[in-house]
Amino acid sequence: MSTGSFTVSQPLNYRGGKRVQPADGSGTEEAYEPATGRVIATFQCSGEKEVDLAVQSAKAAFKIWRKKSGMERSRILLEAARIIRERRDEIATVETINNGKSIFEAGFDIDISWQCLEYYAGLAGSMAGEHVQLPGGSFGYTIREPLGVCVGIGAWNYPFQIAVWKSAPALACGNAMIFKPSPFTPVSVVLLAEIYTEAGVPPGLFNVVQGGAATGQFLCQHRDVAKVSFTGSVPTGKKIMELSSQGIKPVTLELGGKSPLIIFSDCDIENAVKGAMMANFLTQGEVCCNGTRVFVQREILDKFTEEVVKQTQKIKIGDPLLENTRMGPLINRSHLQRVLGFIEQGKKQGAKVLCGGDLYIPEDPKLKDGYYMKPCILGNCKDDMTCVKEEIFGPVMSILPFDTETEVLERANDTTFGLAAGVFTKDIQRAHRVVAELQAGVCYINNYNVSPVELPFGGYKMSGFGRENGRVTIEYYSQLKTVCVEMGDVESVF
Numbered sequence: 001m002s003t004g005s006f007t008v009s010q011p012l013n014y015r016g017g018k019r020v021q022p023a024d025g026s027g028t029e030e031a032y033e034p035a036t037g038r039v040i041a042t043f044q045c046s047g048e049k050e051v052d053l054a055v056q057s058a059k060a061a062f063k064i065w066r067k068k069s070g071m072e073r074s075r076i077l078l079e080a081a082r083i084i085r086e087r088r089d090e091i092a093t094v095e096t097i098n099n100g101k102s103i104f105e106a107g108f109d110i111d112i113s114w115q116c117l118e119y120y121a122g123l124a125g126s127m128a129g130e131h132v133q134l135p136g137g138s139f140g141y142t143i144r145e146p147l148g149v150c151v152g153i154g155a156w157n158y159p160f161q162i163a164v165w166k167s168a169p170a171l172a173c174g175n176a177m178i179f180k181p182s183p184f185t186p187v188s189v190v191l192l193a194e195i196y197t198e199a200g201v202p203p204g205l206f207n208v209v210q211g212g213a214a215t216g217q218f219l220c221q222h223r224d225v226a227k228v229s230f231t232g233s234v235p236t237g238k239k240i241m242e243l244s245s246q247g248i249k250p251v252t253l254e255l256g257g258k259s260p261l262i263i264f265s266d267c268d269i270e271n272a273v274k275g276a277m278m279a280n281f282l283t284q285g286e287v288c289c290n291g292t293r294v295f296v297q298r299e300i301l302d303k304f305t306e307e308v309v310k311q312t313q314k315i316k317i318g319d320p321l322l323e324n325t326r327m328g329p330l331i332n333r334s335h336l337q338r339v340l341g342f343i344e345q346g347k348k349q350g351a352k353v354l355c356g357g358d359l360y361i362p363e364d365p366k367l368k369d370g371y372y373m374k375p376c377i378l379g380n381c382k383d384d385m386t387c388v389k390e391e392i393f394g395p396v397m398s399i400l401p402f403d404t405e406t407e408v409l410e411r412a413n414d415t416t417f418g419l420a421a422g423v424f425t426k427d428i429q430r431a432h433r434v435v436a437e438l439q440a441g442v443c444y445i446n447n448y449n450v451s452p453v454e455l456p457f458g459g460y461k462m463s464g465f466g467r468e469n470g471r472v473t474i475e476y477y478s479q480l481k482t483v484c485v486e487m488g489d490v491e492s493v494f
């Protein structure tokens with residue numbers, strides 16, 4: 001498969017165990033191949049009727065699935081994990097074509113996806129409640145039950161992985177799921193739906209509806225939807241919470257961030273430079289938990305800056321399907337313009353471009369309409385600059401000098417976001433002391449942006465609530481039933 005040649009299989013909705021044309025529509029959308037700017041799919045957004053059909057189909061599948069034992073569900077999810085592992089390169093290729101991230105990186109996203117399925121398959125058999133002894137031989141017990149039909153709404157930066165992070169725990173707990181990907185990246189999640197069917201889930205257990213805001217709203221408002229798990233921006237997160245509140249539906253919100261990465265002068269500089277690059281340049285910087293505010297202790301500011309600029313300039317940009325490419329195009333033209341706009345504004349406010357920050361035109365003529373830019377490092381940054389305060393969602397690192405631990409903690413926490421944070425130091429007491437003060441849901445010590453599926457992921461403050469991955473996520477996809485058992489006679493008040 002080479003860039004510019006991929007054909008998308010249609011239709012892109014998936015219901016009742018097969019691809020379907022939506023029963024009704026609310027407009028059409030186009031999906032692009034960011035590497036070339038080519039339209040790869042035109043598709044209809046699902047209307048209210050199609051959303052309802054998807055919900056009815058999921059309800060029917062839920063009736064079958066919830067009756068299966070945890071071990072039965074586990075076996076099917078393990079089979080799905082095995083198929084994903086087997087088709088890793090093919091799925092990664094589709095992800096790269098539709099998202100633009102390098103094939104090298106997309107492969108890791110697919111690895112994390114099958115690992116996530118294996119992890120929740122492992123937990124499916126041990127979902128259990130408690131037994132509580134009460135006076136007089138009476139007792140109570142709790143049962144952890146699925147919620148029903150859950151909705152997943154995803155962003156475009158990790159299309160396949162986001163769909164798995166939501167569906168693996170949902171299905172493991174015995175729920176059904178309807179997933180709506182971002183209209184920018186409609187393609188890979190349909191492969192996931194087909195894989196679930198091949199692995200043996202009942203038809204309708206995992207349905208896909210395509211569309212944008214209107215389709216998303218129909219899903220959140222549907223009376224038979226029990227829960228909504230959302231990954232995306234803060235403004236949309238607020239709307240989803242509002243819509244879901246009408247039906248008292250629980251929500252999980254994985255929203256944006258402007259995370260701090262604190263580099264102390266006693267760190268291992270080589271690792272800190274690698275960490276800062278991991279914190280800023282994966283998926284062209286379009287990562288919610290990126291550590292874009294890089295605070296560097298003044299003693300090592302020059303040395304660190306020189307090295308991180310040197311390494312950033314070496315990043316190989318270009319055709320994302322080539323094995324040695326490390327940075328592909330951004331998601332679309334308007335997002336590219338928005339990211340470049342942040343850099344322009346930063347310059348006006350006094351930031352200094354230390355490298356990159358402009359368009360990149362690859363030599364290969366077929367890539368000339370792609371959305372490439374050179375990764376950017378901004379020096380001379382101040383805390384109140386727009387580029388330091390707002391989420392850019394592109395390959396732009398801001399370097400901010402600091403002097404003391406107390407000062408840097410104050411500045412690091414001075415944001416409405418709270419998704420992630422990182423610290424590089426060799427002083428282990430300081431590392432834990434700093435982490436204890438950081439207002440962030442995910443903290444890294446001496447690394448950044450690794451995401452083992454065994455660990456919970458999610459934000460503090462306006463970065464959202466609820467968690468994905470880790471054992472705790474079982475609680476977000478299940479509800480607790482209490483059963484009180486009387487072993488004696490009823491002592492009535494009346």
Ligand SMILES: NC(=O)C1=CN([C@@H]2O[C@H](COP(=O)(O)OP(=O)(O)OC[C@H]3O[C@@H](n4cnc5c(N)ncnc54)[C@H](O)[C@@H]3O)[C@@H](O)[C@H]2O)C=CC1
Nearest residue numbers: 154155156181182212213216217232233236254255256288
């Ligand atoms: N915390 C996390 O795990 C992640 C957070 N993000 C955040 O996502 C943002 C970028 O992703 P985008 O796709 O541009 O975000 P977005 O908020 O525009 O869209 C996200 C999803 O919500 C849908 N949507 C939009 N309006 C809706 C409405 N009124 N009702 C229901 N659904 C609606 C979209 O179609 C899309 O599927 C960034 O702010 C980023 O930080 C992205 C990835 C991971």
Ligand SMILES: C[N+](C)(C)CCCC(=O)O
Nearest residue numbers: 158287288289449450451
């Ligand atoms: C995999 N990781 C940690 C780099 C990013 C995951 C969160 C996201 O979907 O942006």
